[in-house]
Amino acid sequence: MTLIYGHRGAKGEAPENTLASFQKCLEHGVRRCELDLHLSRDGELMVIHDPTLKRTTGRHGKVVQHSAEELVGYDARQGGPGWVHPCPIPRLSELFEKCDFxxxxxxxxxxxxxxxxxxxxxxxxxxxxxxxLDKVTVTSSSREVLRALNRLTPQLSRGLVAEYAWLDPLKVAKHNGCELLALNWTLCTPERLEKAQKQGLHVSVWTVNEPALMRRLADFGVDSLITDFPGLAVATLTR
Known part of the structure; x- marks a missing residue:
């Protein structure tokens, strides 16, 4: 059974990485999500993909230049389909409180x-x-982040995000003690998938938005897929 993760909530249906987006994901019965984190100036974990504010809020500057209090006052509706109500940049703590993933x-x-x-x-x-603690996996393509996870927070589950095949992702994942491999779907061959799963990795492929591709990857036997359209994925994979 292939599990479904909502990408930045339900990025195709609501402004990405906002409370509205994660609530939309849950409305479809999808209780797994993927999101992105940056630290605010005062060290709070903020849920936003880019290091800068421009694309999703229209504002200037970097996330790290603003306090958490300032950031939660910024409307992140530009990052997705039209939405009637303002959608602030959320703190991760707010999502932990309000979303039962x-x-x-x-x-x-x-x-x-x-x-x-x-x-x-x-x-x-x-x-x-x-x-x-047992419901979180921290993922990254950054060696620096993976090293920090190993060194400072070994009890946190970790995963490698692999977008390119120029380095063998399975070797990198093993070297860094990863339990999950978040693999760009273009890299997901049946051979690589089988090898990864034999290595004990949960293989999560992204970003999968076409029903035919969802079915194909599910037939390959991927452990989970990450999609902008969790409702479509549920309809496609439960038929």
Whole structure:
């Protein structure tokens, strides 16, 4: 049975990485999600994909230049389909409080050694506070982030995000003690999938939005797929 993860909530149906988007995902009965994290100026975990504010809020500057209090006042509706009501950038703590997901893929983008350390420690502290340590996997394509996870928060489940095949993703995942491989769907051959699963990895492929592709990857035997349209995925894979 292939599991379904909502990509940034339900990115194709609501403004990405907003509470509305994650609620939309849950409305479809999809209780797994993938999201992106950046630290605010005052060290809070904010749910936003880009390091800058421009694309989703129309504002200037980087996320890290703004306090959490400022960021939750910014409307992130530009990051997706039309939406009537304002959609603030959420704190991760708000989603932990309001959204009952059974598993969270928390992606951390590339970061300096210091920022990677601060981010993974903040994730662990928040997951502990909400009793979600066993429901979180921190994913990244950044060696710096994966090293920080190994060094500072070894009890956090971790995953490698692999977009390109220029380095063997299975070797990188094994080297970093990963339990999950978030694989760009174009890299998901039956051979690589089988090898990864034999290595004990949960293989999660992204971003899968076409029904025919959903069915094909499910037939391959992927463990989960990440989609902008969780409702469509449910309809496609439960027929």
């Amino acid at each position: 059974e598993h969270w893929q928390l992606e951390v983008k590339s970061a300096s050694r210091v920022r990677a350390a601060r981010t993974v420690l903040a994730i662990q502290a928040l997951a502990e506070r909400y009793g979600l």
